[in-house]
Amino acid sequence: MEKRVYLDHGATTMVDPLVVEEMLPFFTQRYGNPSSLHEFGTEAKNALDKARERVMRLINAGLEKELVFTSGGTEADNIAIQGAAFGNMSKGKHIITSVIEHPAVKNTCKHLEKNGFEVTWLPVDQHGLIDMYELAEAIREDTTLISLMFANNEIGTVQDIFAIGALARERGVLFHTDAVQAVGKVEIDVNKLNIDLLSLSAHKMHGPKGIGALYVRKDTKLKPIIFGGGHEWGLRSSTENVPGIVGLGKAADLCRMEMPEETPRLVGLRDRLIRGVLGSGMDEVYLNGHPEKRLPNNAHFRFSYIEGEGLLLLLDAKGIAASTGSACSSTSLEPSAVLTAIGLRHDLAHGSLRCTLGRFTTQDEIDHVIKELPPIVQKLRDMSPVGKGREWFGADDDENDHDHHHELDDEDNNLARE
Amino acid sequence: MTIIMNWTMKITTSPGNSIISGIGFGSFDRGNRVYNKKVMELFTNPKNVGEMENPDGVGRVGNPKCGDMMELYIRVKDGIITEIKFKTFGCAAAIATSSMVTEMAKGKNLEEAGCITKQQVADELEGLPPLKMHCSNLAADALKLAIEDYRSKQAGEPQADTSEEV
Incomplete structure (x- = not known):
């Protein structure tokens, strides 16, 4: 078979084979329901606790019961944003987010907007960074939540989460971050960064699909959006996906252990790819997103x-x-x-290419891409x-006089908001 | 919003938020998940690509926002399209339909060529994804505009505006 990259x-x-290996017994041998009192149930409950601890270690969450397992990043975003919005209505109904959020955040905020909440959509600069002054100015008496992604899923820009967290804490506003693309690749300490709510997903870090988690800082007021048997402290009723959770735990553990070596390796390969493509002699090739962050x-x-x-x-x-x-x-035409x-x-936005590397990406593969791309x-x-x-x-015609790096204008703003 | 599910429901997503990932590995001889074999063949090896020096007619359609722009050039002799070329910025469907329409029009007289419809182009390609029928199937329009351009030049009128917003 032809080489596949x-x-x-x-x-x-x-999914890392080590993850699969650890998951397998939970399908056919240790298949108990964690809520059951017998030994089958206890085995499953213990596996749940171990996985929770492993994930919490990856993001340096300290206390027990600060992590809720979900079906993935989207559900974690929904529980965080809707939960915080509805849970803190006595304080206010204003939320701050940005125009470059993942649809899971963007469409949840739009849903709230249609249901009596007010949302401030922060623009970003040409690198995809929000402006801290604009954020500070957007915070009001009735602001209950700031939801800003850790790293953008398309252009890869990493926000200044430390500054955002510090500001949110100082102003007494909850801070949620969709960290689906960042967890396991960059060091995250929810305490140092003052993160109150953090969404993560297993399948972006060599774990299985259909499982994720929401970190919830102790004493954060959230209203459940799913009702049932009261699992996960009532925040996510539904019998736990034990094999998935075990897989997430193992994936988190592997990321944590490998990160000191793996992250510099990825950076090296990424920069090799960037240098190779930009330096290939092709005209008019650019890197989108922030050059360093x-x-x-x-x-x-x-x-x-x-x-x-x-392409x-x-x-x-x-x-x-x-x-x-x-x-x-895509299914849309924008x-x-x-x-x-x-x-x-618009014409420049059409000619974009996202290359995202992983644990099993090799230098040979990067060199192969550098060679195949220009022709x-x-x-x-x-x-x-x-x-x-x-x-x-x-x-x-109205598009023709736009500078490549202009600030967000009204039209684009509307587009991003639609 | 209340969602009422039924099998004929048209799923719509909010515009401009998707990043679409790999359309599927594999060689093109069996087509892929989005396009059939014929479309993929013409996309990878399009016919009649290029510009023409001093064309008798030029047709220009498209718009950068939706990501399809096309130019089509014709040479006409005794009312027959003897030479035809195109240049297209766009997805696989846009390129395949461009190639197909040039093949269909070559050697036809202007009357016949002017009657080629988008549906005929799509049929010759053995079908296009529904979403692409409207946005990327511009080639028949470009051909019509090229013919109009030729005719207005023949009539000695000032050159017609050969571009059209789609």
């Missing part, structure tokens, strides 16, 4: 004059799997809201009616 770890990752495994490129779906498909034909924020390959929020003109880009450019000195006039 998987550079889409931002979408999902391979970015995820160790994320390289997000932008190629002028071509469209991302074609994705031609790379796929060479066995290379990556992703794009282009509209053409380019990624994140890319327009960082000020990219594919050239092939698409040869087909394109636009090029250097050949802009597209006529339709969509």
Whole structure:
């Protein structure tokens, strides 16, 4: 079989065989319900406790009962945001978030907006960072929650979480962060960073799909959004997904143990890829996102004059799997809201390519991509009616005078909010 | 919002928030999850790509926002399209339909060529994903505009605006 290179770890990752190994007995041997009092139940309950401890160690959470297992990052975001919004209504109904959040946060906030809450959508600069002054100004008497992602899932920009957490704490506002892309790759200490609520997902860190967790700082007021048998302290009723939770625990443990070596290795490979692509002699290739404050495994490129779906498909034909924020390959017809929020003109936003590395990515694979990419880009450019000195006039003229790095304007703002 | 589930329900997602991941490994000879084999063939090896010097007619359609832009050039002799070329910025569907329409129009007289519809192009490609029918199936429009451009030049009128917002 042809060589296959998987550079889409931002979408999902391979489950580490060590994780699978640890999960297996919980399907056929130790299949008890953690709520049962007999030995089967006790085995499952013990496994649950061990996994909880392992995940909490990864994010340096200290006390017991500060972690709720969920079905994944999306559910964790929903419990955090809706739970905090409804649980703190006596204080106010104002929430602060940003225009580049993952749909799990963005659409939850939009849902709240339709139900009587007020949401402030912070813009971002050309690198995808929010402005701390704008955040400080947005906080009001009735603000109950700030929800800002740790690292962006598309462009990989890592926010200044320390500053955000300190500000939120000082102003007495809860701070939730969707850390799905960051957990296991960057060091996170929920206490030092003053994080009250943190969402994470197993399948982004070589664990199984369908399992995640929400860190909930002690004494944080949350109202449940799922009702049932009162599992997970009433915050997430439903019989626990024991094999999944065991897998998450093992995945977290592996990340914690390997991080001191793995993170620098990923950074090295990421920078090799970035240098290789930007230095390949192709014109008009750029890195999206922040040059330094970015995820160790994320390289997000932008190629002028071509469209991302074609790029994705031609790379796929060479066995290379990556992703794009282009509209053409999505169910909507708009380019990624994140890319327009960082000020990219629509045609430029279309030509984006996200490469996300993982534990099993090798240097050979990176070199293979560096070699295969330029001829594919050239092939698409040869087909394109636009090029250097050949802009597209006529339709969509209002877009033509936008600077590549302008601040968020009204139109883009609306787009990001839709 | 209350969701009432039924099998014919059209799932809509909010625009502009998706990052779509790999469309599936594998060689193109069996097509992939989104496009059939014929579309993939023409996308990887499109016919009649390129520009034309002094074309008799040019058609231009598309818009950067939805990510499809196309230029189509024709050479006409005795009312027949003798040469046809295109350049397209867009997804696989946009490129495949461009290639297909040039093949369909070549050698036809202007009347016949002008009657080629988007549906005919899609049918020749053995089908397009529903979402792509509207946004990326611009080639027939570009051909019509190129023919109009040719005719207005022939009539000695000032050159018509050959671009159209879609």
